[in-house]
Amino acid sequence: MGTQGSVLGPLLFLVYVNVIWRNLESTIKLFTDDCILYRKIMNDSNIDTLQIDADRLGEWAAKNLIKINLAKHKAVSFTKAQVKDPLNYIFGDQRIPEASNCEYLEIILCRDLSWPDQMNYIVQKAWRILHFIMLVLKKVNCYMKSLAYMSLVRLILEYGAVCWDPYSEGQINDLDHVQKEVAKFANHVSDSVWETLVQHRKIAGICALFKAYTGEQAWHSIGDSLKDHAT
Numbered sequence: 001m002g003t004q005g006s007v008l009g010p011l012l013f014l015v016y017v018n019v020i021w022r023n024l025e026s027t028i029k030l031f032t033d034d035c036i037l038y039r040k041i042m043n044d045s046n047i048d049t050l051q052i053d054a055d056r057l058g059e060w061a062a063k064n065l066i067k068i069n070l071a072k073h074k075a076v077s078f079t080k081a082q083v084k085d086p087l088n089y090i091f092g093d094q095r096i097p098e099a100s101n102c103e104y105l106e107i108i109l110c111r112d113l114s115w116p117d118q119m120n121y122i123v124q125k126a127w128r129i130l131h132f133i134m135l136v137l138k139k140v141n142c143y144m145k146s147l148a149y150m151s152l153v154r155l156i157l158e159y160g161a162v163c164w165d166p167y168s169e170g171q172i173n174d175l176d177h178v179q180k181e182v183a184k185f186a187n188h189v190s191d192s193v194w195e196t197l198v199q200h201r202k203i204a205g206i207c208a209l210f211k212a213y214t215g216e217q218a219w220h221s222i223g224d225s226l227k228d229h230a231t
Contacts, residue, residue: 026053074099115164145186
């Protein structure tokens, strides 16, 4: 069933997937037609439980005549430890290939919880769009150039920054270099007239911490962890 191309398609799709979480012991996250199934692995029993939930998910899809794109399946173990045994999860009659990272909602999650892949992706995407803007808007006024940057490029440089906020000087400079280049293009100055990206990321981090600690929706689990450490 597709989620595009008709008026009822998206509604029917939501009706189908709204019960996908039933009978699952692991955590499942859905966004449109993307699905992530995960749990904390401490022993072999946890591995078996995750496999059982994957089997249940496959049975649910077959029962509801929903085709799963097996080419997009990935199994990733997020840990800083050295793992010798490979992942061996099965979906249907196929083994889920093990990967070093996965992309979810435009954020690349690496198995060792580092962010170089995400940083490279962001910087390359920002430069690609910026070059297009500089080509198309070469003759417009400074205000239009600044507006295009804020609307199309800066959003990319700050999306999800609470997760991947860089600490190395090299990565910070890579991001700042994009904004400095825009300053030359839009305002004909060498330094940016806007607040720095570092300042914006700090503000975003403080806001996220406040939401987590006060228990705002979607931050409950992080907030509970913070309160446990506080006590």
